[in-house]
Amino acid sequence: xxxxxxxxxxxxxxxxxxxxxxxxxxxxxxxxxxxxxxxxxxxxxxxxxxxxxxxxxxxxxxxxxxxxxxxxxxxxxxxxxxxxxxxxxxxxxxxxxxxxxxxxxxxxxxxxxxxxxxxxxxxxxxxxxxxxxxxxxxxxxxxxxxxxxxxxxxxxxxxxxxxxxxxxxxxxxxxxxxxxxxxxxxxxxxxxxxxxxxxxxxxxxxxxxxxxxxxxxxxxxxxxxxxxxxxxxxxxxxxxxxxxxxxxxxxxxxxxxxxxxxxxxxxxxxxxxxxxxxxxxxxxxxxxxxxxxxxxxxxxxxxxxxxxxxxxxxxxxxxxxxxxxxxxxxxxxxxxxxxxxxxxxxxxxxxxxxxxxxxxxxx
Amino acid sequence: xxxxxxxxxxxxxxxxxxxxxxxxxxxxxxxxxxxxxxxxxxxxxxxxxxxxxxxxxxxxxxxxxxxxxxxxxxxxxxxxxxxxxxxxxxxxxxxxxxxxxxxxxxxxxxxxxxxxxxxxxxxxxxxxxxxxxxxxxxxxxxxxxxxxxxxxxxxxxxxxxxxxxxxxxxxxxxxxxxxxxxxxxxxxxxxxxxxxxxxxxxxxxxxxxxxxxxxxxxxxxxxxxxxxxxxxxxxxxxxxxxxxxxxxxxxxxxxxxxxxxxxxxxxxxxxxxxxxxxxxxxxxxxxxxxxxxxxxxxxxxxxxxxxxxxxxxxxxxxxxxxxxxxxxxxxxxxxxxxxxxxxxxxxxxxxxxxxxxxxxxxxxxxxxxxxxxxxxxxxxxxxxxxxxxxxxxxxxxxxxxxxxxxxxxxxxxxxxxxxxxxxxxxxxxxxxxxxxxxxxxxxxxxxxxxxxxxxxxxxxxxxxxxxxxxxxx
Numbered sequence: 001x002x003x004x005x006x007x008x009x010x011x012x013x014x015x016x017x018x019x020x021x022x023x024x025x026x027x028x029x030x031x032x033x034x035x036x037x038x039x040x041x042x043x044x045x046x047x048x049x050x051x052x053x054x055x056x057x058x059x060x061x062x063x064x065x066x067x068x069x070x071x072x073x074x075x076x077x078x079x080x081x082x083x084x085x086x087x088x089x090x091x092x093x094x095x096x097x098x099x100x101x102x103x104x105x106x107x108x109x110x111x112x113x114x115x116x117x118x119x120x121x122x123x124x125x126x127x128x129x130x131x132x133x134x135x136x137x138x139x140x141x142x143x144x145x146x147x148x149x150x151x152x153x154x155x156x157x158x159x160x161x162x163x164x165x166x167x168x169x170x171x172x173x174x175x176x177x178x179x180x181x182x183x184x185x186x187x188x189x190x191x192x193x194x195x196x197x198x199x200x201x202x203x204x205x206x207x208x209x210x211x212x213x214x215x216x217x218x219x220x221x222x223x224x225x226x227x228x229x230x231x232x233x234x235x236x237x238x239x240x241x242x243x244x245x246x247x248x249x250x251x252x253x254x255x256x257x258x259x260x261x262x263x264x265x266x267x268x269x270x271x272x273x274x275x276x277x278x279x280x281x282x283x284x285x286x287x288x289x290x291x292x293x294x295x296x297x298x299x300x301x302x303x304x305x306x307x308x309x310x311x312x313x314x315x316x317x318x319x320x321x322x323x324x325x326x327x328x329x330x331x332x333x334x335x336x337x338x339x340x341x342x343x344x345x346x347x348x349x350x351x352x353x354x355x356x357x358x359x360x361x362x363x
Numbered sequence: 364x365x366x367x368x369x370x371x372x373x374x375x376x377x378x379x380x381x382x383x384x385x386x387x388x389x390x391x392x393x394x395x396x397x398x399x400x401x402x403x404x405x406x407x408x409x410x411x412x413x414x415x416x417x418x419x420x421x422x423x424x425x426x427x428x429x430x431x432x433x434x435x436x437x438x439x440x441x442x443x444x445x446x447x448x449x450x451x452x453x454x455x456x457x458x459x460x461x462x463x464x465x466x467x468x469x470x471x472x473x474x475x476x477x478x479x480x481x482x483x484x485x486x487x488x489x490x491x492x493x494x495x496x497x498x499x500x501x502x503x504x505x506x507x508x509x510x511x512x513x514x515x516x517x518x519x520x521x522x523x524x525x526x527x528x529x530x531x532x533x534x535x536x537x538x539x540x541x542x543x544x545x546x547x548x549x550x551x552x553x554x555x556x557x558x559x560x561x562x563x564x565x566x567x568x569x570x571x572x573x574x575x576x577x578x579x580x581x582x583x584x585x586x587x588x589x590x591x592x593x594x595x596x597x598x599x600x601x602x603x604x605x606x607x608x609x610x611x612x613x614x615x616x617x618x619x620x621x622x623x624x625x626x627x628x629x630x631x632x633x634x635x636x637x638x639x640x641x642x643x644x645x646x647x648x649x650x651x652x653x654x655x656x657x658x659x660x661x662x663x664x665x666x667x668x669x670x671x672x673x674x675x676x677x678x679x680x681x682x683x684x685x686x687x688x689x690x691x692x693x694x695x696x697x698x699x700x701x702x703x704x705x706x707x708x709x710x711x712x713x714x715x716x717x718x719x720x721x722x723x724x725x726x727x728x729x730x731x732x733x734x735x736x737x738x739x740x741x742x743x744x745x746x747x748x749x750x751x752x753x754x755x756x757x758x759x760x761x762x763x764x765x766x767x768x769x770x771x772x773x774x775x776x777x778x779x780x781x782x783x784x785x786x787x788x789x790x791x792x793x794x795x796x797x798x799x800x801x802x803x804x805x806x807x808x809x810x811x812x813x814x815x816x817x818x819x820x821x822x823x824x825x826x827x828x829x830x831x832x833x834x835x836x
Contacts, residue, residue, distance in 0.1 A: 057621075083621060086652070088648070089644070089647055089648065089651065091640070091643075091644040091647070091648075093610075093640050093641060093644055094610055094640070094641070094643075094644020094645065094647070094648055095610075095644070095648070096610075097607060097609075097610025097611055097613075097614065097641055097644065097645065098610045098611070098613050098614035098617065098644075098645070098648055098652075099614055100610075100611055100614060101551070101610055101611030101612060101613060101614025101615040101616075101617075101618075102614035102615060102617050102618045103614070104599060104611060104614070104615055105549065105614075105615040105618035105619065106618055107617075107618045107621065109614075124604060124607065125607060125610075128602065128604050128607065129602065129604070129607050129611065133600070133602075134807045134808070134809070134810070135585060135807045135808050136582075136585050136586055136590075136600060136602065137582070137585075137592050137599075137600035137807075138580075138581060138582045138583035138585055138592075138803075138807060139583075139806070139807040140581075140592055140593070140594040140600060141592070141594075141599065141600055142810065173808050174808055174809065176809070196810075197810040198809045198810050229813070276813050276814075276815065279815075
């Protein structure tokens with residue numbers, strides 16, 4: 001598939017866009033890439049997968065009549081009917097369990113949590129009924145289910161609506177955990193998740209839903225799919241590696257721009273897949289730059305950055321020229337007041353400062 | 364409720380055509396036939412319904428009740444000016460000037476359906492006639508289950524297996540419910556339903572292999588004893604989590620409905636399981652989604668050491684059905700014929716009308732909760748003994764078989780000897796079989812083994828090679 005070829009090539013070729021240019025000129029289409037919001041990317045991916053496979057169905061609160069709490073499932077009820085777009089009563093534990101049961105018998109449910117904070121109500125079904133079932137049943141029960149919804153901080157929604165669950169879910173064997181950033185990520189990874197025979201936790205971001213990204217023709221193709229377990233090098237660099245996922249990828253890219261003006265070339269890795277983690281890409285990058293900054297929005301202790309740091313220390317210790325810098329959210333439940341909230345999540349300046357520290361350049 | 368229904372209402376004609384599950388549409392139903400058989404404000408006890416009438420009475424009613432209400436927005440009833448009734452969201456409700464609370468507990472508890480009395484004589488004629496060969500298989504399987512339970516329990520006490528749960532006292536629930544289903548019906552067990560798997564053809568040897576967690580265990584040594592599972596027998600693998608199987612059964616029933624299959628799902632759980640959030644969500648969903656599921660509660664009086672009086676204050680579990688809009692029945696769980704009939708008709712209703720049915724089978728947990736429990740610590744031994752002897756479901760069914768002329772006393776000792784021999788043999792064989800290979804540590808985590816596990820297996824094998832004395836086999 002072109003999408004995958006481009007992905008593999010990108011990690012070898014010096015810059016992905018030159019290949020993309022090449023592909024574009026080969027086709028007879030116009031050379032200006034289309035813009036697509038992440039919301040539309042997710043909606044179109046759901047639509048196409050539901051169209052291609054009658055076993056795929058969507059279930060969650062407000063997904064039908066309301067068109068989705070964040071309009072991700074807009075238009076699906078009208079197109080596919082209430083048997084395939086199911087509005088549920090308020091019980092995450094209930095509909096997650098029911099989704100798992102439907103998957104046990106062969107349907108492919110896409111369960112929406114209004115936010116992943118509410119998934120805590122259903123976490124027993126996600127872990128004990130979905131993640132572990134294939135193993136516990138010795139391969140007799142496969143659970144091709146996708147749990148998706150917004151994850152992490154939004155804006156002014158307080159402690160119970162702002163937690164990032166990447167680290168919790170990614171620690172569990174049997175689950176796959178994906179975190180898209182761009183519209184291309186959203187389309188490719190959601191399609192991959194729906195087609196995957198294993199249970200997948202798909203962590204979106206509310207603030208990214210409205211953001212537009214360029215999408216090429218092959219991304220728009222209904223067969224487009226991204227591989228699970230491969231990170232993407234969003235920006236090549238040689239002085240310091242910055243790993244990030246979801247919204248933080250955008251922040252890292254902004255920081256890289258600022259760093260470039262100060263003569264520091266930062267390589268930004270969009271993880272895309274938290275479990276399985278693309279340790280190979282991360283280590284290859286660190287062996288090139290010799291410095292690492294991990295970036296995430298979630299709580300610092302036992303976070304994704306801790307795992308990345310450990311893997312680099314285990315595999316590429318001799319290559320490190322500086323201690324690993326971890327940037328994360330503050331170790332407090334998310335406050336509401338805008339100024340406090342701003343201080344509780346990483347900002348671009350934090351990333352710039354950390355990168356400079358890693359390069360032994362005090363700011 | 365009415366708002367939701369009206370939106371789904373326009374899709375109902377599609378549903379009916381698409382799934383074709385309705386077999387009989389009876390247009391001559393009167394609206395009072397619904398209410399006279401169910402709880403009324405003033406009549407808390409459920410009147411017994413002649414069983415043969417049930418399919419006729421209710422086969423169409425289900426869809427009729429969920430048609431969109433044409434007077435959704437109107438304040439008055441048709442025929443102008445009935446201020447006694449208001450069309451609230453959820454439907455029309457009659458007003459009353461009486462300040463009356465519904466009772467917390469009925470004057471008379473819901474009656475319990477029973478066909479065989481204590482001496483094995485049938486009472487009444489409202490039950491499904493069972494063929495001789497089915498009845499004999501039922502009895503043989505009940506005895507085999509009893510024997511298997513006794514001997515495996517002993518094996519745990521001797522330290523040969525680490526853990527076991529018996530179904531002592533619940534043999535009728537296990538076997539009779541299984542006998543009333545077909546192999547296409549999906550079973551979502553809790554952990555006291557090994558008899559259902561036995562009925563379906565899982566061999567004693569296979570049970571033993573699982574309990575010993577050896578390399579022939581079709582569960583690949585992944586789980587504790589008694590956590591059986593077999594796709595071949597449509598019996599979903601037992602999980603230790605309480606009541607999680609209930610919403611699973613509802614979800615799978617939804618799959619069956621989408622498939623248009625002539626099959627239902629059945630799920631078993633205890634009195635304790637009904638306290639969980641999963642029970643509530645599953646019952647509610649099953650009713651709203653209209654799926655073919657039988658929810659069978661084995662109310663055996665005890666959840667480990669918690670008696671039902673500490674578990675809930677309702678009239679048992681059967682009354683919870685109506686709270687969710689689910690048809691329900693209370694049945695004597697120690698009466699194999701009654702259990703058979705109840706499950707037989709529940710299955711018919713579930714499939715033909717695509718709706719859930721709740722069965723509360725009253726029984727007694729004659730054994731301990733598991734081998735990790737000594738129930739004499741929290742209940743009198745005389746009570747346990749009484750239920751074990753006087754209400755023994757196996758003995759009661761045998762008396763009926765003897766009355767039919769289908770079972771001789773000589774056959775009894777023969778059967779028991781045979782069952783005992785087979786179980787002992789299975790244990791002896793399973794005990795000697797090797798444990799699963801190292802590779803089984805790493806398979807089935809995902810559909811395709813991930814690279815990190817492939818690496819880990821490789822490095823583990825290298826370690827085993829280098830230090831063989833540290834790894835016994």
